[in-house]
Amino acid sequence: NSFEANKGKLPWPVEKGFISLGFGPYKHPTEARIMLDNAGVSINTSRNAVARAVFAGTVSSSFFVSGAGWTVVISHGQYYTVYSGLSQVSVEKGQSVTIKQPVGIVADNEEGVPVINFQVWKVGANNKSFKIDPAGWIAR
Numbered sequence: 001n002s003f004e005a006n007k008g009k010l011p012w013p014v015e016k017g018f019i020s021l022g023f024g025p026y027k028h029p030t031e032a033r034i035m036l037d038n039a040g041v042s043i044n045t046s047r048n049a050v051a052r053a054v055f056a057g058t059v060s061s062s063f064f065v066s067g068a069g070w071t072v073v074i075s076h077g078q079y080y081t082v083y084s085g086l087s088q089v090s091v092e093k094g095q096s097v098t099i100k101q102p103v104g105i106v107a108d109n110e111e112g113v114p115v116i117n118f119q120v121w122k123v124g125a126n127n128k129s130f131k132i133d134p135a136g137w138i139a140r
Contacts, residue, residue, distance in 0.1 A: 040119030
């Protein structure tokens with residue numbers, strides 16, 4: 001089955017949780033004139049929750065960003081899923097993954113809350129990639 005054909009049916013990237021911050025621009029919590037942009041959805045979950053692949057694919061990369069933790073990127077053909085805010089990673093570049101396969105452990109954010117940022121990207125014409133609201137891709 002193709003990734004695109006499963007829109008609205010993909011499992012959540014964590015077993016339990018809720019969307020705490022939606023996709024797109026939002027106002028900074030303390031600086032009224034500053035706008036921020038969420039490239040995905042932020043999902044609050046339980047401590048030490050397992051992050052898992054939402055669809056079969058190949059690990060494109062995993063990397064560490066100081067202050068943000070580990071990120072795993074999985075390729076699904078023209079689509080990519082991104083799992084950010086991990087304390088550790090359990091997959092490596094080039095590895096094939098199956099649906100619901102663990103990819104890492106969700107880290108606590110600076111407020112001590114376990115939060116994963118989940119993103120969906122599509123590569124379009126001229127190899128230009130663009131972000132898509134993941135809320136429409138995961139099952140309700």
